[in-house]
Amino acid sequence: xxxxxxxxxxxxxxxxxxxxxxxxxxxxxxxxxxxxxxxxxxxxxxxxxxxxxxxxxxxxxxxxxxxxxxxxxxxxxxxxxxxxxxxxxxxxxxxxxxxxxxxxxxxxxxxxxxxxxxxxxxxxxxxxxxxxxxxxxxxxxxxxxxxxxxxxxxxxxxxxxxxxxxxxxxxxxxxxxxxxxxxxxxxxxxxxxxxxxxxxxxxxxxxxxxxxxxxxxxxxxxxxxxxxxxxxxxxxxxxxxxxxxxxxxxxxxxxxxxxxxxxxxxxxxxxxxxxxxxxxxxxxxxxxxxxxxxxxxxxxxxxxxxxxxxxxxxxxxxxxxxxxxxxxxxxxxxxxxxxxxxxxxxxxxxxxxxxxxxxxxxxxxxxxxxxxxxxxxxxxxxxxxxxxxxxxxxxxxx
Amino acid sequence: xxxxxxxxxxxxxxxxxxxxxxxxxxxxxxxxxxxxxxxxxxxxxxxxxxxxxxxxxxxxxxxxxxxxxxxxxxxxxxxxxxxxxxxxxxxxxxxxxxxxxxxxxxxxxxxxxxxxxxxxxxxxxxxxxxxxxxxxxxxxxxxxxxxxxxxxxxxxxxxxxxxxxxxxxxxxxxxxxxxxxxxxxxxxxxxxxxxxxxxxxxxxxxxxxxxxxxxxxxxxxxxxxxxxxxxxxxxxxxxxxxxxxxxxxxxxxxxxxxxxxxxx
Numbered sequence: 001x002x003x004x005x006x007x008x009x010x011x012x013x014x015x016x017x018x019x020x021x022x023x024x025x026x027x028x029x030x031x032x033x034x035x036x037x038x039x040x041x042x043x044x045x046x047x048x049x050x051x052x053x054x055x056x057x058x059x060x061x062x063x064x065x066x067x068x069x070x071x072x073x074x075x076x077x078x079x080x081x082x083x084x085x086x087x088x089x090x091x092x093x094x095x096x097x098x099x100x101x102x103x104x105x106x107x108x109x110x111x112x113x114x115x116x117x118x119x120x121x122x123x124x125x126x127x128x129x130x131x132x133x134x135x136x137x138x139x140x141x142x143x144x145x146x147x148x149x150x151x152x153x154x155x156x157x158x159x160x161x162x163x164x165x166x167x168x169x170x171x172x173x174x175x176x177x178x179x180x181x182x183x184x185x186x187x188x189x190x191x192x193x194x195x196x197x198x199x200x201x202x203x204x205x206x207x208x209x210x211x212x213x214x215x216x217x218x219x220x221x222x223x224x225x226x227x228x229x230x231x232x233x234x235x236x237x238x239x240x241x242x243x244x245x246x247x248x249x250x251x252x253x254x255x256x257x258x259x260x261x262x263x264x265x266x267x268x269x270x271x272x273x274x275x276x277x278x279x280x281x282x283x284x285x286x287x288x289x290x291x292x293x294x295x296x297x298x299x300x301x302x303x304x305x306x307x308x309x310x311x312x313x314x315x316x317x318x319x320x321x322x323x324x325x326x327x328x329x330x331x332x333x334x335x336x337x338x339x340x341x342x343x344x345x346x347x348x349x350x351x352x353x354x355x356x357x358x359x360x361x362x363x364x365x366x367x368x369x370x371x372x373x374x375x376x377x378x379x380x381x382x383x384x385x386x387x388x389x390x391x392x393x394x395x396x397x398x
Numbered sequence: 399x400x401x402x403x404x405x406x407x408x409x410x411x412x413x414x415x416x417x418x419x420x421x422x423x424x425x426x427x428x429x430x431x432x433x434x435x436x437x438x439x440x441x442x443x444x445x446x447x448x449x450x451x452x453x454x455x456x457x458x459x460x461x462x463x464x465x466x467x468x469x470x471x472x473x474x475x476x477x478x479x480x481x482x483x484x485x486x487x488x489x490x491x492x493x494x495x496x497x498x499x500x501x502x503x504x505x506x507x508x509x510x511x512x513x514x515x516x517x518x519x520x521x522x523x524x525x526x527x528x529x530x531x532x533x534x535x536x537x538x539x540x541x542x543x544x545x546x547x548x549x550x551x552x553x554x555x556x557x558x559x560x561x562x563x564x565x566x567x568x569x570x571x572x573x574x575x576x577x578x579x580x581x582x583x584x585x586x587x588x589x590x591x592x593x594x595x596x597x598x599x600x601x602x603x604x605x606x607x608x609x610x611x612x613x614x615x616x617x618x619x620x621x622x623x624x625x626x627x628x629x630x631x632x633x634x635x636x637x638x639x640x641x642x643x644x645x646x647x648x649x650x651x652x653x654x655x656x657x658x659x660x661x662x
Contacts, residue, residue: 100607100654120497138578141540154653161517176557200504201512251533253525259513384522
């Protein structure tokens with residue numbers, strides 16, 4: 001088992017999703033069990049399903065000096081960066097530590113592939129149309145390269161793209177960079193936007209529900225796809241003693257199948273144990289678990305097998321019924337939900353579940369509830385059997 | 399400045415057109431051999447189980463081939479070795495297929511091709527083939543993918559005190575997307591990075607707070623094309639092939655570079 005790590009402060013964080021722009025909108029939605037999914041009005045051809053679309057992305061024009069980065073995914077990133085003082089927090093970290101001492105580690109599953117799809121729909125004699133002949137947006141690094149340019153961060157910049165665990169793993173990578181003294185702070189996060197690739201791709205795997213997704217419901221029948229931008233600024237704990245903490249992280253591989261989880265949740269279990277060991281806590285200490293809970297038959301069946309590891313007082317929920325599965329952004333978005341639970345004494349409900357799977361029922365929070373949360377955990381599992389688990393905790397009392 | 403990341407390279411893998419393994423490429427780099435005219439034109443993916451191999455695109459086979467060479471040379475069981483797979487664009491042929499199909503008949507998209515389209519397909523297939531349950535990752539940084547991926551792998555190895563497999567692989571581009579990429583040839587390299595080994599070339603990495611110019615592409619266009627990640631990988635392999643002390647400075651950002659000392 002890995003050794004305990006020094007906790008890091010999360011000095012600023014934010015999310016933009018189908019629930020709205022910024023933390024206040026998310027908190028209000030979680031407290032009132034107000035979901036954000038709507039009928040699919042996005043795909044280039046009709047597809048019956050619900051989606052978690054962010055309003056206002058199309059209007060979030062990039063400033064002129066950044067205009068060459070323009071694409072829907074970078075507009076969502078830009079919109080996300082304007083919330084909750086993120087830009088100021090990054091600029092502060094750059095001022096205090098130096099631009100090269102701040103790392104940028106972002107997760108995305110499809111980055112700006114929506115623009116590549118668009119180019120293929122509008123080919124000009126076999127070539128990309130003039131307005132889309134911009135190599136920098138037809139790469140999976142488009143998001144991080146844009147955010148580096150937009151924030152002035154010149155430290156190590158990396159995109160992690162491990163499907164639906166992408167933006168959970170960014171916390172682990174950033175923690176290692178800070179632990180080794182390569183940098184003093186990091187902007188981490190994830191952004192993924194709706195695109196045909198994921199809508200028709202998950203449909204081809206018969207994993208998309210036509211209804212609002214129902215995580216951990218006995219009659220669940222697939223995912224709803226969403227989009228989101230979520231970010232967090234990490235620094236050493238002494239920089240912000242009262243800020244919530246990243247306590248631990250765990251990563252593992254299933255070594256089982258490209259698109260189906262290990263039936264006994266072997267990899268998920270390993271990631272969980274790894275994360276608890278790094279945090280130096282027992283599973284009994286966990287107050288809230290934000291489950292991956294995609295609402296596919298297999299994911300929820302396997303993930304439910306992890307729940308007996310926790311005390312029955314531990315509350316657990318998937319928030320996919322609120323936002324849809326935001327894929328490469330899900331890790332960071334759900335890290336934000338875990339942080340909101342800690343900072344606002346609130347357990348997000350498992351929206352969309354009316355008949356809980358008996359195996360999960362003792363732990364599932366079906367209704368919003370106010371309660372103290374000192375330690376919150378978030379699970380993220382991706383294609384290729386790629387698992388990540390994060391542990392967050394409360395900062396020192398003010 | 400940070401303390402240097404100090405590692406040993408205990409295993410090396412490589413694949414290029416005409417050079418299907420590290421021994422062949424090493425001889426080419428030393429000027430002792432030419433690219434083999436009869437060498438396989440596609441990576442084999444021999445380590446993949448038959449069912450996986452049938453479904454695996456060339457980029458996955460490429461990554462599996464170089465990774466297997468590196469772990470084989472290091473004499474290490476891949477099952478417990480964390481791995482980091484880097485690439486500038488991932489599998490362009492699959493992205494090309496997905497985008498072309500979506501533009502024409504979105505409901506015809508193949509589920510296998512869709513799950514092969516994720517950047518972590520090589521990591522997924524590799525961990526399945528080797529029973530590796532350790533952490534696996536897939537990373538990219540456009541033209542800085544080699545340097546940024548190497549830094550990620552080295553950071554993991556030093557922070558967690560574990561050997562780490564790093565592979566940097568570019569599959570050949572096809573279709574209209576090829577205009578936007580610079581990956582004309584398949585090329586892959588894998589390095590087994592070990593923080594505690596006593597054998598193998600020494601690698602010391604330090605972050606240097608200044609920009610660096612991109613490395614010139616080595617005079618082996620037939621081997622590595624003009625992809626910047628391949629140029630960097632080839633420079634490292636060249637130092638290892640000649641077993642001569644080498645200092646490289648690889649760009650990481652507009653204000654940062656990765657200083658790399660290789661000592662045989």
